[in-house]
Amino acid sequence: MKNKILALLLLTSSFIQAQEALFSGQQVSSPQVHEDHSVTFRLMAPGAESVQVTGDFLPSVKVKTPMGEADGPGKADLEKDEKGIWSFTTEALAPELYNYAFIIDGFKTTDPANPFLIRDVASVMNIFIVPGEQADLYRVQDVPHGTVASRWYDAQDLGFDRKLSIYTPPGYEQSDDEYPVLYLLHGAGGDEEAWLSLGRTAQIMDNLIAEGKAKPMLVVMPNGNVGQDAAPGAGSDGYYTPQFMTPETMNGKYEAQFMDIVDFVEDNYRIKADKANRAIAGLSMGGYHSLQISRFYPNAFDYVGLFSAAIMPREDKSGKGVYADFEETLKAQKDNGYKLYWIAIGESDFLYEANMEYRELLDKIGMPYEYTESEGGHIWRNWRVYLSEFVPLLFQD
Amino acid sequence: MKNKILALLLLTSSFIQAQEALFSGQQVSSPQVHEDHSVTFRLMAPGAESVQVTGDFLPSVKVKTPMGEADGPGKADLEKDEKGIWSFTTEALAPELYNYAFIIDGFKTTDPANPFLIRDVASVMNIFIVPGEQADLYRVQDVPHGTVASRWYDAQDLGFDRKLSIYTPPGYEQSDDEYPVLYLLHGAGGDEEAWLSLGRTAQIMDNLIAEGKAKPMLVVMPNGNVGQDAAPGAGSDGYYTPQFMTPETMNGKYEAQFMDIVDFVEDNYRIKADKANRAIAGLSMGGYHSLQISRFYPNAFDYVGLFSAAIMPREDKSGKGVYADFEETLKAQKDNGYKLYWIAIGESDFLYEANMEYRELLDKIGMPYEYTESEGGHIWRNWRVYLSEFVPLLFQD
Numbered sequence: 001m002k003n004k005i006l007a008l009l010l011l012t013s014s015f016i017q018a019q020e021a022l023f024s025g026q027q028v029s030s031p032q033v034h035e036d037h038s039v040t041f042r043l044m045a046p047g048a049e050s051v052q053v054t055g056d057f058l059p060s061v062k063v064k065t066p067m068g069e070a071d072g073p074g075k076a077d078l079e080k081d082e083k084g085i086w087s088f089t090t091e092a093l094a095p096e097l098y099n100y101a102f103i104i105d106g107f108k109t110t111d112p113a114n115p116f117l118i119r120d121v122a123s124v125m126n127i128f129i130v131p132g133e134q135a136d137l138y139r140v141q142d143v144p145h146g147t148v149a150s151r152w153y154d155a156q157d158l159g160f161d162r163k164l165s166i167y168t169p170p171g172y173e174q175s176d177d178e179y180p181v182l183y184l185l186h187g188a189g190g191d192e193e194a195w196l197s198l199g200r201t202a203q204i205m206d207n208l209i210a211e212g213k214a215k216p217m218l219v220v221m222p223n224g225n226v227g228q229d230a231a232p233g234a235g236s237d238g239y240y241t242p243q244f245m246t247p248e249t250m251n252g253k254y255e256a257q258f259m260d261i262v263d264f265v266e267d268n269y270r271i272k273a274d275k276a277n278r279a280i281a282g283l284s285m286g287g288y289h290s291l292q293i294s295r296f297y298p299n300a301f302d303y304v305g306l307f308s309a310a311i312m313p314r315e316d317k318s319g320k321g322v323y324a325d326f327e328e329t330l331k332a333q334k335d336n337g338y339k340l341y342w343i344a345i346g347e348s349d350f351l352y353e354a355n356m357e358y359r360e361l362l363d364k365i366g367m368p369y370e371y372t373e374s375e376g377g378h379i380w381r382n383w384r385v386y387l388s389e390f391v392p393l394l395f396q397d
Numbered sequence: 398m399k400n401k402i403l404a405l406l407l408l409t410s411s412f413i414q415a416q417e418a419l420f421s422g423q424q425v426s427s428p429q430v431h432e433d434h435s436v437t438f439r440l441m442a443p444g445a446e447s448v449q450v451t452g453d454f455l456p457s458v459k460v461k462t463p464m465g466e467a468d469g470p471g472k473a474d475l476e477k478d479e480k481g482i483w484s485f486t487t488e489a490l491a492p493e494l495y496n497y498a499f500i501i502d503g504f505k506t507t508d509p510a511n512p513f514l515i516r517d518v519a520s521v522m523n524i525f526i527v528p529g530e531q532a533d534l535y536r537v538q539d540v541p542h543g544t545v546a547s548r549w550y551d552a553q554d555l556g557f558d559r560k561l562s563i564y565t566p567p568g569y570e571q572s573d574d575e576y577p578v579l580y581l582l583h584g585a586g587g588d589e590e591a592w593l594s595l596g597r598t599a600q601i602m603d604n605l606i607a608e609g610k611a612k613p614m615l616v617v618m619p620n621g622n623v624g625q626d627a628a629p630g631a632g633s634d635g636y637y638t639p640q641f642m643t644p645e646t647m648n649g650k651y652e653a654q655f656m657d658i659v660d661f662v663e664d665n666y667r668i669k670a671d672k673a674n675r676a677i678a679g680l681s682m683g684g685y686h687s688l689q690i691s692r693f694y695p696n697a698f699d700y701v702g703l704f705s706a707a708i709m710p711r712e713d714k715s716g717k718g719v720y721a722d723f724e725e726t727l728k729a730q731k732d733n734g735y736k737l738y739w740i741a742i743g744e745s746d747f748l749y750e751a752n753m754e755y756r757e758l759l760d761k762i763g764m765p766y767e768y769t770e771s772e773g774g775h776i777w778r779n780w781r782v783y784l785s786e787f788v789p790l791l792f793q794d
Contacts, residue, residue, distance in 0.1 A: 109506040149546040
C-alpha cells in the first residue's frame with residue numbers, strides 16, 4: 001500500500017518538492033481553524049531562533065512611520081517544541097476572512113503549509129476564514145453559482161484592448177431575462193482581479209442571491225489604471241513589481257472613457273440598458289471614480305456607492321474637463337434624480353475628514369444620501385461588508 | 398512631492414506592509430531578467446547566514462528518495478553584499494517559463510520581491526519568463542484575446558454542481574460561427590485551474606490563433622477529481638491542504654460521467670457538436686483519462702492526445718465497466734475511425750516504459766498513432782510544448 005502511494009506521488013510534477021515535504025517532516029497543518037474558532041499556526045523550522053505570526057486577526061499596534069504613528073498589524077510569538085515545530089494558538093476569533101504572514105528570524109515570509117494566498121498590490125499574504133455570520137458570505141457554499149469571466153474589450157478612447165472581470169448570476173445563461181448591472185471599481189494599486197480575490201465578490205453575490213437578499217445582477221469589475229491593459233502579470237507588460245499609483249489613474253481619463261465600458265457591456269450581455277438598472281460603486285480610488293463618473297454623466301446611474309472614497313482634488317488631464325464644474329454637475333445629478341447615493345466609511349479611516357467635508361457639501365446643495373459609519377479604517381474587511389450591505393439595496397423595484 | 402507620494406501610499410490597504418517595504422530597504426528587484434537572458438535573483442536578508450535559490454532553471458541534481466535516486470532541481474548560492482543584499486546571477490538561460498524558491502538558512506520559502514506565484518498541488522512557487530522562441534507563446538502578447546470563464550455545471554451522474562474552466566477564442570462573442578472543442582484534462586493533484594496557470598493555455602491559444610497556426614476553438618478544462626466540486630479553495634470544501642491523489646480520480650467514475658460535461662458544453666455554447674469537431678487530450682492522469690474516455694465512448698472524438706499518459710491498471714468502481722473489454726473497445730475505436738491519435742512523452746519520464754508497452758499494444762492491434770519523444774521527464778515544461786504542438790494539428794480540414 002505504501003509503495004502504491006509512493007508510486008502515485010510520482011504522477012505529479014512536484015515530485016521532488018512533494019517528497020521533500022513528505023519525508024523531511026515538513027507536513028504540519030497550518031493554519032488549523034478549531035471548532036471553537038481559535039486558530040493554531042504551525043511552522044516546521046528546527047533551525048530558527050524566533051518565529052512570529054503577524055496578521056489582521058491580532059490587535060493592531062502603533063508603529064512609527066515617517067508620517068507619524070499609524071496602526072499596524074500585531075505580532076505574536078510562536079513556541080518551539082522538541083521536534084522543531086513552532087506553534088501559536090489564538091483566542092477564539094470572530095468570523096472573518098483574515099490574512100497573515102510568518103516572521104522567521106526577522107524575515108517576513110509566507111506559510112509553506114498554506115497554499116492559499118492573495119496578492120494585494122505587490123504583497124502576497126496567506127489567508128484563512130473563520131466561518132459563521134458575515135464570513136459565511138465569503139465562503140463557497142452549496143448554492144447555485146454564477147459565472148466569472150475574464151474578458152477583453154476594445155477601449156476605444158484609449159486605443160488598445162483592456163481586460164475586465166465580469167460576474168453573471170446563476171441562471172443567466174439559461175434565461176431569456178434581461179438583468180441590471182453593478183459596475184464595481186477597485187482602489188489604488190488594485191486592478192480587475194482585486195474585487196474577486198480580496199473582495200470575495202463572486203461568493204458574496206452567490207450567497208446573497210441564494211438567500212433572496214439581492215436581485216440577480218451582473219457585476220462588472222474593470223481595470224481603473226488606464227495606462228495598463230490588464231492586472232500586473234496578466235497583461236502585455238508581463239511580470240513586474242506592482243505600484244500603488246500607476247500613471248494616469250486619477251486624472252480624469254478613466255472617468256472620461258468609462259462609457260466605452262458601459263457600451264461594451266450593453267452590446268455584449270443581455271441586460272436592461274437604462275439608468276434604473278445601472279449602479280456604480282467603488283472603494284477608495286474607486287469611490288472617487290464612482291463619484292466623478294456619476295457626476296460627469298449625471299443621468300446614467302440610479303445607484304451610487306462610495307466605499308471609503310478617496311475624495312481629494314486632482315489635476316485634470318482628461319482633455320474633457322471631467323473635474324470641471326464640480327458643484328454644477330452634482331446639482332444636475334440631483335435634479336435628474338436617483339434612487340440611492342450611499343456613503344460608507346470607517347471611523348478611523350484617514351479619509352474620514354474628507355468624507356465629512358464632502359457630506360457637508362452634499363448637505364449644502366441639498367443632495368440626498370445615505371450614510372453608514374463602521375468601525376476600523378481603510379481595510380478590505382470593511383469593503384467586503386460595505387459591498388454586502390450595498391448590494392441588497394439595489395434594483396429592488 | 399515626497400509628501401504627496403506618501404499620502405497616496407495611504408490609499409492602499411497594504412499601508413503598513415508597504416511602508417515596511419519602502420523604509421526598511423527591502424525594495425530589491427528580483428528576479429531581474431537581463432537583455433542577454435541571464436537572470437539576477439536578489440534578497441534583502443542582512444541577518445541570514447546562507448541563502449540559496451532552487452528552481453528548474455538550474456541543472457538538475459540527483460537526490461536520494463525512499464524509492465532510490467531521482468532528479469531534483471539544483472541549487473545555487475547567493476552572495477551577500479555590505480548592505481545585506483544577497484544576489485546570484487545565472488548564465489544566459491534558454492527562453493522558458495521557470496519556477497524557483499529561496500532557501501534561507503535551510504528554510505525554503507517564496508521570494509518577497511516577486512508577487513507572481515503559481516500553485517502546483519500543495520506547493521506555491523515563484524515564476525518568471527525568459528522571453529523568445531517557445532516562451533513567447535506563454536506571454537500575454539498584443540494580439541486578440543479570448544475569454545476565460547469559470548463556470549459551474551450540473552454533474553448529473555455525480556449529483557452536485559461542479560466547476561470547469563472554459564476558453565472561448567477571440568471573436569467568439571461577436572460571431573455567428575460554430576466552433577470545434579478541445580477537452581483538456583489535468584493530472585493527479587491538479588484541477589480546473591492547472592492548465593490555465595501552469596499550462597498557460599489561454600496565452601498559448603491566443604498566440605497560436607493570432608499566428609494562424611491554430612483554428613479558433615473552445616478549450617474546456619474540467620475538474621477530474623470526481624470527489625470534489627472545484628479546485629482546493631474554490632469549492633465547498635473550503636481551504637485545505639491539496640493532495641496528489643484525491644479519492645475516486647482513477648476508478649472509472651470520471652470517465653463514465655464525462656458525457657455530462659460534453660452535453661453541458663454542447664447545450665451552452667455555439668459549437669459544432671460532432672465527432673469531427675471534438676478533441677480530447679490530457680497530461681499524466683489526464684492522458685489516462687483521455688485514453689479511457691475516447692475508448693469507452695469509441696465514436697466520440699476524432700482527435701486524441703496523450704501527454705505523458707499515466708497508463709497503469711486501475712480498479713474499476715464506475716459501476717459501468719469503464720475499464721472492461723480494453724482491447725475490444727480500442728479495436729472499436731479503430732474501426733470507427735479517427736483523424737489523430739497523438740502520443741508524446743519525455744525520454745526520462747518514469748512512465749516511458751508504460752507508454753512503450755501501450756504503443757506495442759496499439760501496434761499489435763493495428764491502431765495508428767503519431768508518436769513524439771522529447772527530452773526531459775514528467776514536467777510542465779514538456780506539457781506546455783506538447784499542447785502547442787498538438788493544437789495546430791486539430792480541425793484542419
